[in-house]
Amino acid sequence: MAAAARCVAGVHAGRSLADLLPAVPAPLRPGTQALVFDTLRRAGTARALVGALAERKPPPPVAALLEVALALLLQGTAYAAHTVVDQAVQALPRLRAPALRGFVNACLRRFLREHDALLARAQATPEGRWNHPDWWVQRLQQDYPDQWAAVLAADDRPAPMVLRVNRRQTSREAYRARLAALGWAADPIGADGLVLADPVPVERLPGWGEGAVSVQDGAAQLAAPLLLGDGLPAGARVLDACAAPGGKTAHLLECADLDLWALDADGARAERIRDTLRRLRLPAAGQVRVLTADAGTPADWWDGRPFDAILLDAPCSASGIVRRHPDVRWLRRPGDIDRLAAEQRRLLAALWPLLAPGGRLLYATCSVFRAEGADVVTDFLARHPQARALPAPGHLLPGGLAADATDTTAGFVSAHAMGDNARRGMDGFFYALLAKG
Ligand SMILES: C[S@@+](CC[C@H](N)C(=O)[O-])C[C@H]1O[C@@H](n2cnc3c(N)ncnc32)[C@H](O)[C@@H]1O
Incomplete structure (x- = not known):
């Protein structure tokens, strides 16, 4: 105690x-x-x-x-x-x-x-x-008049442990069978995920050391399939602009052979991208460049050749992942949200010119606040007529709650195509997919 x-x-x-x-x-x-x-x-x-x-x-x-x-x-x-x-x-x-x-x-x-x-x-x-600060409750009440109480209650329930099977090494079904042989039940989620019935220490997961599997929430596992869509040509140039510790970078490289740039402003965290890729034995093909740089100042690091796809997993309040990080709600201050939203807008505006015509940019945050999701993208679309919104989940709420339909009025396309089963292992997240031209 x-x-x-x-x-x-x-x-x-x-x-x-x-x-x-x-x-x-x-x-x-x-x-x-x-x-x-x-x-x-x-x-x-x-x-x-x-x-x-x-x-x-x-x-x-x-x-x-x-x-x-x-x-x-x-x-x-x-x-x-x-x-x-x-x-x-x-x-x-x-x-x-x-x-x-x-x-x-x-x-x-x-x-x-x-x-x-x-x-x-x-x-x-x-x-x-x-059990959340007053300002947080008020913000959720404004953002989700019908669901705020359910979101707050979901925040206080422990989240399940979710795995992502490395499809370069094995299939999800084969890995699920390995778990079953140990007596561990797991249900599929998304394209590569398994929700464990009971959490286990990672070192005890079969093939962990060899990179057969990673731990990644179900909502985070949506990024790679959304960005890759029906597939990019081998060797496509992809930028993962806020990449550390490399969870989504690795998933992208498990799914496709890419010329991938993984950037992070924090040098120590950028090192963790290298560790992640080493354990997962990636890239299996294609190549990856890990850079320590501010994604918002491309003049310092960009070689001038456009990217076919960009993932902007922007720094955010982490208000969607408080199930897993119960300290977050007590650490944030009300002014943080506007400050973070300004940074998210800066990064999105700075990276858009780096996208090739016909390319796609996935904007993501692990926040439930509209100020860091729908509002950022709605304003961006209003200022960038060549940007077009493609179907994407919009705001996802923690623990399988469906976000309401108001996303569709926010100026970008929201597609809650997932059933309850698929959402149950998911944290709060926001995804908007933007096409150029
Ligand atoms: C949400 S985390 C990224 C998680 C990562 N995409 C993953 O799936 O493992 C946001 C990251 O953005 C980085 N970051 C913050 N500001 C940045 C900036 N201006 N340029 C590049 N990276 C930045 C942070 O250091 C942090 O690692």
């Missing part, structure tokens, strides 16, 4: 779990992660409860410890209440706060005594009720 409390306090201080969890000793890490994820999914209610229970604000690690304990108690009878209280009190010396035993004990016991009244008070605000 102490390790979990330190992570939760770290997130509230603005640090991401990607930084915090690796610092937890390896044997404690899986259990700590589970506890932290549970807490962050209930942190709106838990924080409001801490506010109601503590007359004076305790030091941040102790407030976080209370949140962890309250998040467990909020799960009803799943955990024995006296054990939770006991463990929380015992964690205090490791947080260098042994003197606060009486305080923590009293807070938690009062919660157990006055459960209903305290909970009603804590859930009186949108943040306390929905």
